[in-house]
Amino acid sequence: MVKRNRYSKEFKTEVLREVREVGNAVPVAKKHGISVGLIYRWGKQSEHKAWEQASDEAKKIAEYLPSPKEFRELEEENGRLKSILGEKDLEIAIYQDLLKNRQPGFPKK
Known part of the structure; x- marks a missing residue:
């Protein structure tokens, strides 16, 4: 043993x-x-x-655990926040593209 x-x-x-x-x-x-x-x-x-x-x-x-009503509200808020995030990502992509393709007459910082 x-x-x-x-x-x-x-x-x-x-x-x-x-x-x-x-x-x-x-x-x-x-x-x-x-x-x-x-x-x-x-x-x-x-x-x-x-x-x-x-x-x-x-x-x-x-x-x-949220109630069904709270859960729906959280899902809606999550959807709104995802939409805002997508818009901000698009804005960033546009600004980055503009920076890459700017005119040669503008000096770089």
Whole structure:
């Protein structure tokens, strides 16, 4: 039977901090002699605990779903903003084209 190691909360926190700093769990796992899967499991458990400890207000914000009326309004606003963005892109393209094709008599800045 394989001996199971118990790791302290401080050790787990330190390992997860190192993974965030390095950006890769593999070298941290090798450094500490533990499996990468174990580190990922600790990370998921820590995220789950953070979610459980979050306030009800924070959970409401994270789980916000607009009503059908709000959703339609958001879609309409999104359409208007996309239209404005398209117009601005067209203006920029026109100005860039004018700059490329300007008369030789006008000095460049």
